[in-house]
Amino acid sequence: xxxxxxxxxxxxxxxxxxxxxxxxxxxxxxxxxxxxxxxxxxxxxxxxxxxxxxxxxxxxxxxxxxxxxxxxxxxxxxxxxxxxxxxxxxxxxxxxxxxxxxxxxxxxxxxxxxxxxxxxxxxxxxxxxxxxxxxxxxxxxxxxxxxxxxxxxxxxxxxxxxxxxxxxxxxxxxxxxxxxxxxxxxxxxxxxxxxxxxxxxxxxxxxxxxxxxxxxxxxxxxxxxxxxxxxxxxxxxxxxxxxxxxx
Amino acid sequence: xxxxxxxxxxxxxxxxxxxxxxxxxxxxxxxxxxxxxxxxxxxxxxxxxxxxxxxxxxxxxxxxxxxxxxxxxxxxxxxxxxxxxxxxxxxxxxxxxxxxxxxxxxxxxxxxxxxxxxxxxxxxxxxxxxxxxxxxxxxxxxxxxxxxxxxxxxxxxxxxxxxxxxxxxxxxxxxxxxxxxxxxxxxxxxxxxxxxxxxxxxxxxxxxxxxxxxxxxxxxxxxxxxxxxxxxxxxxxxxxxxxxxxxxxxxxxxxxxxxxxxxxxxxxxxxxxxxxxxxxxxxxxxxxxxxxxxxxxxxxxxxxxxxxxxxxxxxxxxxxxxxxxxxxxxxxxxxxxxxxxxxxxxxxxxxxxxxxxxxxxxxxxxxxxxxxxxxxxxxxxxxxxxxxxxxxxxxxxxxxxxxxxxxxxxxxxxxxxxxxxxxxxxxxxxxxxxxxxxxxxxxxxxxxxxxxxxxxxxxxxxxxxxxxxxxxxxxxxxxxxxxxxxxxxxxxxxxxxxxxxxxxxxxxxxxxxxxxxxxxxxxxxxxxxxxxxxxxxxxxxxxxxxxxxxxxxxxxxxxxxxxxxxxxxxxxxxxxxxxxxxxxxxxxxxxxxxxxxxxxxxxxxxxxxxxxxxxxxxxxxxxxxxxxxxxxxxxxxxxxxxxxx
Numbered sequence: 001x002x003x004x005x006x007x008x009x010x011x012x013x014x015x016x017x018x019x020x021x022x023x024x025x026x027x028x029x030x031x032x033x034x035x036x037x038x039x040x041x042x043x044x045x046x047x048x049x050x051x052x053x054x055x056x057x058x059x060x061x062x063x064x065x066x067x068x069x070x071x072x073x074x075x076x077x078x079x080x081x082x083x084x085x086x087x088x089x090x091x092x093x094x095x096x097x098x099x100x101x102x103x104x105x106x107x108x109x110x111x112x113x114x115x116x117x118x119x120x121x122x123x124x125x126x127x128x129x130x131x132x133x134x135x136x137x138x139x140x141x142x143x144x145x146x147x148x149x150x151x152x153x154x155x156x157x158x159x160x161x162x163x164x165x166x167x168x169x170x171x172x173x174x175x176x177x178x179x180x181x182x183x184x185x186x187x188x189x190x191x192x193x194x195x196x197x198x199x200x201x202x203x204x205x206x207x208x209x210x211x212x213x214x215x216x217x218x219x220x221x222x223x224x225x226x227x228x229x230x231x232x233x234x235x236x237x238x239x240x241x242x243x244x245x246x247x
Numbered sequence: 248x249x250x251x252x253x254x255x256x257x258x259x260x261x262x263x264x265x266x267x268x269x270x271x272x273x274x275x276x277x278x279x280x281x282x283x284x285x286x287x288x289x290x291x292x293x294x295x296x297x298x299x300x301x302x303x304x305x306x307x308x309x310x311x312x313x314x315x316x317x318x319x320x321x322x323x324x325x326x327x328x329x330x331x332x333x334x335x336x337x338x339x340x341x342x343x344x345x346x347x348x349x350x351x352x353x354x355x356x357x358x359x360x361x362x363x364x365x366x367x368x369x370x371x372x373x374x375x376x377x378x379x380x381x382x383x384x385x386x387x388x389x390x391x392x393x394x395x396x397x398x399x400x401x402x403x404x405x406x407x408x409x410x411x412x413x414x415x416x417x418x419x420x421x422x423x424x425x426x427x428x429x430x431x432x433x434x435x436x437x438x439x440x441x442x443x444x445x446x447x448x449x450x451x452x453x454x455x456x457x458x459x460x461x462x463x464x465x466x467x468x469x470x471x472x473x474x475x476x477x478x479x480x481x482x483x484x485x486x487x488x489x490x491x492x493x494x495x496x497x498x499x500x501x502x503x504x505x506x507x508x509x510x511x512x513x514x515x516x517x518x519x520x521x522x523x524x525x526x527x528x529x530x531x532x533x534x535x536x537x538x539x540x541x542x543x544x545x546x547x548x549x550x551x552x553x554x555x556x557x558x559x560x561x562x563x564x565x566x567x568x569x570x571x572x573x574x575x576x577x578x579x580x581x582x583x584x585x586x587x588x589x590x591x592x593x594x595x596x597x598x599x600x601x602x603x604x605x606x607x608x609x610x611x612x613x614x615x616x617x618x619x620x621x622x623x624x625x626x627x628x629x630x631x632x633x634x635x636x637x638x639x640x641x642x643x644x645x646x647x648x649x650x651x652x653x654x655x656x657x658x659x660x661x662x663x664x665x666x667x668x669x670x671x672x673x674x675x676x677x678x679x680x681x682x683x684x685x686x687x688x689x690x691x692x693x694x695x696x697x698x699x700x701x702x703x704x705x706x707x708x709x710x711x712x713x714x715x716x717x718x719x720x721x722x723x724x725x726x727x728x729x730x731x732x733x734x735x736x737x738x739x740x741x742x743x744x745x746x747x748x749x750x751x752x753x754x755x756x757x758x759x760x761x762x763x764x765x766x767x768x769x770x771x772x773x774x775x776x777x778x779x780x781x782x783x784x785x786x787x788x789x790x791x792x793x794x795x796x797x798x799x800x801x802x803x804x805x806x807x808x809x810x811x812x813x814x815x816x817x818x819x820x821x822x823x824x825x826x827x828x829x830x831x832x833x834x835x836x837x838x839x840x841x842x843x844x845x846x847x848x849x850x851x852x853x854x855x856x857x858x859x860x861x862x863x864x865x866x867x868x869x870x871x872x873x874x875x876x877x878x879x880x881x882x883x884x885x886x887x888x889x890x891x892x
Contacts, residue, residue: 063791090781091779091797092770093807099770106766108766124810125810130769234669235669239618243618244594245594245615246593
């Protein structure tokens, strides 16, 4: 992804080629003297990017909201952290974070401890601090338009009236082009209040479905991190869409 | 009601016959059937019948009254019996004869009518005819077209009285001046500048169509007719023969004919478009849902249009072989029944509305076949013939096998030789659809494990600080590519170094990857700088404690950097450090490049444009920075790079 025409040498742009005056590692700086005019777009076949991923799950903090529908994001993150052996033991920027890796790719698991509507305030400084590019911010949240337990991995999308996602989009400079993992929770039955539905805990059947879904979601996250958006992800989406339609 | 029995023998029979005399030697065979009522006329037959039994069959009753089940004799018919007109063979009357000029053919395409000078064979429906040869015809064949020449145009009514015969007519294309109430006629066109005007007598189809339409012309044409109510409808019979005439009638006045398809014909809109273009000579310029917009051609002349005979009568209905076979190909009866039984319990993937647009249906079914081998579609509320037609089309489009139409559902099986379109080496060896997701997930995990190996060996060695900045993204593209299945085997020797990502119980001490070290460094710095705090083992599992600690910490810690939208790598580093414009940090993080704030303000200014083009941002920024250097053309930076590499 290095798009640097070779004529932009240092003589034109003194400031860009100077050494970083900070003691922070300069990550996104590609020096202009280095010609990396290879094929700009990465090939469709999967490649591994070692840029870190920020995997954030949306939810409400505290034990009161544990296990509720709106907190599936948190549950997913917990599941990933247990599976990968990543301890989430640091507080930074109003959220609980843990760093580790899937394979060789470093990931940062984030559980914002600000309430749902202010998740953006927690996530975006983290993304900026760790210099995670937008395409490597994976947001995990609950989606009412999908049936219970059905997941979908999208490279970009809207907020679908989810206050947490709305806040994240706003704080990422009104940018919606980050990948998401949507976990379906189904529509509220009948005329039930949406907010009451979201803050309700799962029923036992739904709980089982969600547990199953979390395992499948873990595989999807691994594929995504290691291989990006590829056929594996397409297949995952299809399998999820029709997983309750077989006998 | 009292029945009166007339005395004369002849009135017994409702029919009259010449030889009614009871003792006539050879009664007509027609009356033979009456012998069972034992009428007077039955006598001679009874006499005849008695003869064989006289040989001494004990079971035959002595009184011959009716044909009993034991009597085996049949009335024997002589040749003269068969002369009776009632026994004459009725030859099917041949209608306007299918002679050399016009003929009817029954082929794979159904029933087609071939005319001598016609450019193609006529059919009742060009799109909805099943692609199977009919087994039989329900009626004797005839040509359903109107007469070739009629003394007056066909109006469907009786001729007008002479007082009304002479209607004032005028040419729509050249109406007399000052005439009121003239319906408008759109001029030929649109014409490209410099191409010359209309060619009124274009000879071939390509000449009528003219140059391919440009995007702007298409846009203009469509804009004018997106919302018209003046349209043709296409339903379950698809593109019928008489529609040709209607399309030309529309094209007389408007350049674009809007055709709205609903129902069965929408399953295969590509086929419909193909036939429309082929048969009418127009071009499909736009398709939206079920609506098709057909352009007539730049040099279309209504007066030179082809005149086809209209189908004025309902044509012959053919008999087709059974659509759903009881024992489909590739299955035994037991297997088929087993599948049908299973299929009764499957939840349907879709519900089809009665007159909907089903153009996505084949794709959805193909996708569903990726997951499960049996697919059921709910068609409650539709006509039976409609969903059967849909099933027949799906059989060809999505290659599948129809199993049943029971309970107003379509049940399909994907067939034995089904290949997944998403198939990549990642999904290897899953035979049963039911274990699809599990198989896929396990195979994905296998690939993950195997793919870890090559990564380490070919990774660049970079410093920690720049560990993930300058790494080429296509470092391991080959190893993770589609051939990873083979390459993974070559690395099987390194399986011992399996990464811990697959095991849940293993505790680190994995070899920390270099890329992770950079992140750890950042984290440690953050803790040192006081913007992060670590929790002890006892604390972090408990959500409440975590929340309290984070609240307390947030009060004291500095606010973090603001995320500013810039995807460019070289600017990202500097951007994230520079003070943001909108919400400035009091403490402020490091740096500020003197030259950079000029851009950042500009950036802050146009935050409003929410989803604007990323590419524009890049060129805008670069334009500001180096206006003299950067060409003001439309090439983006990466395209320039490509050219210069």
